Amino acid sequence: MKRLSSKNAPPLKYLKDAKGNTVLVKLKDGEEFVGILDFSDSTMNVVLKDCLELKERTGELKTRYGTIFIRGSNILFISLNYTHVE
DSSP states (O other), X not given: OOOOOTTTOXXXXXXXXXXXXXXXXXXXXXXXXXXXXXXXXXXXXXXXXXXXXXXXXXXXXXXXXXXXXXXXXXXXXXXXXXXXXX
């Protein structure tokens, strides 16, 4: 099994490679958004298409959005290749 190291691929490369995939973005204030990653940059600003906002503790649908921009400084983490079940 090949071991991943930061020498092989920096974390932002994984984010760049996830373009077009469904991701979960959790913000520092607890909000969660699921959508198709359309754009990311070196400061982790992201644009999500076909975005859903989920309720914080239950993961239930709260609101549907088209396209949203999330500033990287507000992001706690991003889960790549996320599968959301409605």
